[in-house]
Amino acid sequence: EPPAAVGEQVGFEIVGIEPGAGLMMATEEVLDVYGLEEWTLVESSSAAMAAALRRAYENQEPIIVTGWTPHWKFASFDLKYLDDPQGVYGGDEQVHTLVREGLEADEPSAFTVLDRFFWTPDDMAEVMVAIEEGSSEEQAAADWAAANQDTVNEWTEGVEEVDGNRIDLAFVAWDSEIASTNVVKYVLESIGYDVRMRQLEPAPMFQGVESGEADAMVAAWLPTTHESYMDRFGEGLVDLGPNLDGTRIGLVVPAYMDIDSIEDLR
Ligand code: PBE
Known part of the structure; x- marks a missing residue:
């Protein structure tokens, strides 16, 4: 036509x-x-x-x-x-991990894992496809971690375990962020954290971490997609850099x- x-x-x-x-x-x-x-x-x-x-x-x-x-x-x-x-x-973007000020001092183990968290678009797609094909979000994250133990070990190596300390992860129900947030939750739980996922709208996600109501988010698409949210909330956020490279x-x-x-x- x-x-x-x-x-x-x-x-x-x-x-x-x-x-x-x-x-x-x-x-x-x-x-x-x-x-x-x-x-x-x-x-x-x-x-x-x-x-x-x-x-x-x-x-x-x-x-x-x-x-x-x-x-x-x-x-x-x-x-x-x-x-x-x-x-x-x-163009191509990166997805960044953002945490609240003070997290490094309060929860150094979680901070270290969040800082090290980095995977590929193929990794993320694998978790998304598993969920789409019927796996629960938790199961898809656990299966990915089991199949990628070397990568997960790089994130947790030498990190001190904790005893049920609470970590709140803010996220928006985008398929990509459901995948990444569940994987990070799984890995933090594996070193003893009690992790809650808090599903929010985009602005409250950034604001929640900025205000300290949530501890971290792994869902900031930069430099372009979430530029306006970084303009509003970026000053009070600690940017741990990219956790994934090559989005579109x-x-x-x-x-x-x-x-x-x-x-x-x-
Ligand atoms: N997304 C997925 C989000 C970021 C992650 C592209 C739908 C957005 O447009 O804000």
Whole structure:
């Protein structure tokens, strides 16, 4: 079909995720920068976006979603990113670990593990795919740790065990962050911590760690996706650097769609 028809095929709608996601803010900017005035970015949730994508894919129907890597959807479906010649979505990013001030002094063991935590997009995707295929989040994390004992040992080597000290991990229910937060929870529990996962909206996640209500988060996509949250809360946060390198965000469509660039949406 000619590219001009794509808008009509999908009702000029882009299926979004949670409001407040960096991906949503970037996509609003995309609509502006590329002059896509007649398009609507529909607020949704990560789970509902994935369900809509699955439905469309199974029926070979056109759909445009806000997507990101690592994500299990690329293992389940044949998908492509639309080119972003204006570079609104930024390039490759890193996911950073942020902790509250004082954690190093209060809980040096947890701090050391959080500081060392680093894995690959393939590692993260493995946990996400296991969850998508029906594993519980806890089981998927435990299975990954069992299969990657050498990596986990590097994070915990020489770290003193504790006796039930509490650690609160803030996260947003993005599939990627469900995977990473569960793995960190599992590893901290293996050295004696009592770990609670606190599911929050994006701004409260950053604010929760900044205020000290939560101890840590492993979900800061930088430098671009969460730039606005770092502007607001970064000063009171301790940045332990990247825990993963090589993410991507953008508009994602099934490979069977006849468009390649965001410019084709005009
Ligand atoms: N994501 C997954 C988040 C960061 C992690 C790309 C959906 C966001 O857009 O804020």
